[in-house]
Amino acid sequence: MEDLGRRIGGMLRAGDMVVLTGPLGAGKTTLTRGIGEGLGVRGPVQSPTFVIARTHPSLVGGAPLVHVDAYRLGSAAELDDLDVDLDGSVVVVEWGRGMVDGLREQWWEVELDRQWHGRGIDTACGTDERAAEELDADTPRTVTITRRP
Numbered sequence: 001m002e003d004l005g006r007r008i009g010g011m012l013r014a015g016d017m018v019v020l021t022g023p024l025g026a027g028k029t030t031l032t033r034g035i036g037e038g039l040g041v042r043g044p045v046q047s048p049t050f051v052i053a054r055t056h057p058s059l060v061g062g063a064p065l066v067h068v069d070a071y072r073l074g075s076a077a078e079l080d081d082l083d084v085d086l087d088g089s090v091v092v093v094e095w096g097r098g099m100v101d102g103l104r105e106q107w108w109e110v111e112l113d114r115q116w117h118g119r120g121i122d123t124a125c126g127t128d129e130r131a132a133e134e135l136d137a138d139t140p141r142t143v144t145i146t147r148r149p
Contacts, residue, residue, distance in 0.1 A: 001027035001112075004143065005034020008110075012039065012090045014063035017104045019096035019148070022112030027141055028094045031110065032067055035092060041065045047094075053082050055089070063090050071095040076102055101149075111144040 012018070012035065020028040029047045036045040040060035048054040048069045056065040066089045073079055079099050084091055086103060093100060100107055116139070 001030040001141065002034035002037070005031040005036075006038040007034075009035035009038020009090075012063075014089060015087050015104075017086065017091045017093065017100060017107035019100055019107055019109045020092060020094045020112065021097045021109065023114070026112035026114050028112060031112070032065075032092050032094070035090070036065050036067075039063065039065050039090060053084060063088065065089065066091045068093045069095060070099045073099060076100065079103065107148050109146045109148050111146075113142040113144075114139050 008018070008031075018035070020031060022028055029045070033043070033045040036043055036056055039056075039058065039062055041056035041058050041062075041064060043056065045056060045065070045067060046054075048067050049071065052070075052072065053066060053068045056067065058064055064085075066084050068079070068082065068084065068091065070079055070093050076099050079093070079096075080103060097109070
């Protein structure tokens with residue numbers, strides 16, 4: 001995921017938005033970490049779950065990375081209220097499906113999927129992302145990249 005993210009990050013420019021969709025532990029934050037490396041931003045890039053959005057300035061004179069976790073947001077209006085510099089930044093939105101309509105004319109949607117090989121993860125009460133990564137870190141992912149809308 002990180003290698004794919006580095007390749008994607010090397011192609012993104014200010015004004016680009018990437019929406020990441022996939023289950024817990026599919027690699028959304030890992031992909032974003034790679035995007036940050038490809039963009040040459042200050043790290044570490046980690047999940048912004050509790051702060052909602054985190055800005056990583058460029059170390060190479062390029063666009064900053066704004067990493068958003070929209071999981072706890074209720075609507076596109078709440079995402080818009082974050083007052084993110086959409087034109088001057090590369091914006092990556094985890095859990096952003098259905099949340100970015102109207103914010104940009106076009107964006108990239110990256111859907112991540114993985115199989116759980118039954119290695120003891122009980123999803124009845126949710127999954128622990130760290131345990132999921134440790135138990136199924138080598139599980140192949142399916143990545144679908146689409147230009148929206």
